[in-house]
Amino acid sequence: MNKVLYTSNKIDRCSELRTDSSFINNIIKSKNSRFVPVWDTKNFFLKNNEDIDALIINKIDMELIFPNMLLENLIFLGKVNDIFYFSINLCEKLDNIPSYINKKEIICEELRFYGSYLGELESSLLALAKGMTFWHLRNKYCSVCGEQNKTAEAGFVLKCSNKSCNTSHFPRTDPAIITLVYFKKEILLGRSPRFPDKMYSTLAGFVEPGETLEQAVKREVFEESGIRIKKVSYFGSQPWPFPASLMLGFFAEAYNQDLCIDYNEIENAHWFRIEHLRELKHPKLIDGFKLPRVDSIARRLVNHWINKVVTN
Ligand SMILES: [Zn+2]
Incomplete structure (x- = not known):
């Protein structure tokens, strides 16, 4: 669970x-x-x-x-x-x-x-304490005029101390999409060089200005794996305070399985069958692999998909 x-x-x-x-x-x-x-x-x-x-x-x-x-x-x-x-x-x-x-x-x-x-x-x-403290630590000075910010509204506003500027700054969170891409009964998992050893996870990336969430999903998946997708559907969200993200989870169906990995973006990616996910063994990964940590939305996406495939 x-x-x-x-x-x-x-x-x-x-x-x-x-x-x-x-x-x-x-x-x-x-x-x-x-x-x-x-x-x-x-x-x-x-x-x-x-x-x-x-x-x-x-x-x-x-x-x-x-x-x-x-x-x-x-x-x-x-x-x-x-x-x-x-x-x-x-x-x-x-x-x-x-x-x-x-x-x-x-x-x-x-x-x-x-x-x-x-x-x-x-x-x-x-x-919440960590997220708010991180925001305070990174916003000691006004980003408009450079003067010191002062705490207001019990810590939820930082106000510039320069009277002629007087800008109020509000807590920020960075939207990031995370997508489980499937093709028939296989899913696409990749690994970033920043991941713990052997861990493979769903593809993720930050939403850019001027983008819808669906556009960000399509762009990130294509940039990292070369896979074009359709049927983008929303799963749910989770605050991810490492340091200040909101993860927005999606499912999407791939048009095909022809990977064209951008090794500048990710270290590797493979298609995984349900038995690979259950046994944590994959034919191309000699030492096996790990799924994302249990507290992550990535793991919930994978588990949700496994249950859906099993019940179908
Ligand atoms: Zn200012």
């Missing part, structure tokens, strides 16, 4: 409260608040033997683990039931990760290493 991670319907973002600074300042002090620490673009985790949990803590634990850390310049993430969540960027106050971190049970690491251990809500809070 695939998990859907990094997004949750349980989080009420309470965007209407972001402009109410006195309310936000009051709830920071409340016992109903929890803090999601981030250092640079890394999250914090609790390791208990083989179990990994997200480190999401109240004010008392915050003081114990990160003493003398002022609860200011926080980003208000939202509310779940009666609990309010904030992210706190520790690297603004600490040049280095505290020396006791990564030695005992608290780990500071990229979310991509431990995300698949977490549940829907925990992974979503960490992804």
Whole structure:
């Protein structure tokens, strides 16, 4: 069973409260608040033997683990039931990760290493905290005039401090398409040199300005594999905070199987039959291969297609 991670319907973002600074300042002090620490673009985790949990803590634990850390310049993430969540960027106050971190049970690491251990809500809070912090770190200065930006609206707006410029900047996410291309009972998987060893996945790429999603799907698949496609259909989406993408999943049918791979774009690609996918063996891959990680939309596309073929 695939998990859907990094997004949750349980989080009420309470965007209407972001402009109410006195309310936000009051709830920071409340016992109903929890803090999601981030250092640079890394999250914090609790390791208990083989179990990994997200480190999401109240004010008392915050003081114990990160003493003398002022609860200011926080980003208000939202509310779940009666609990309010904030992210706190520790690297603004600490040049280095505290020396006791990564030695005992608290780990500071990229979310991509431990995300698949977490549940829907925990992974979503960490992804939101990481995504917002990444945006703050990359937008310290106004992209219009170069002056410093200041935090507004509980962290969801960065406003230029130059009065004559006064530009408001809003959080950004980059749309990227990811496509499972099929031909009869085979699917096309490729690998990028950036992938983990032996992993093959569905083809993906960023949407360019002036493009529809369907045009981006057709362009990316053709650029990487030389395959022309039809019947582009939408599957679903998933935030992918590595660092700031929204993955938009599609199925598409190939006109033929004549691969013409652009080796500048991808390392390789092959057609895979259902038995190859189940046994993780392919005649052209001597050492076998791996499918994408279970927390990815790529894996859900593959699993969905396998189930569909089986039930037909
Ligand atoms: Zn400006």
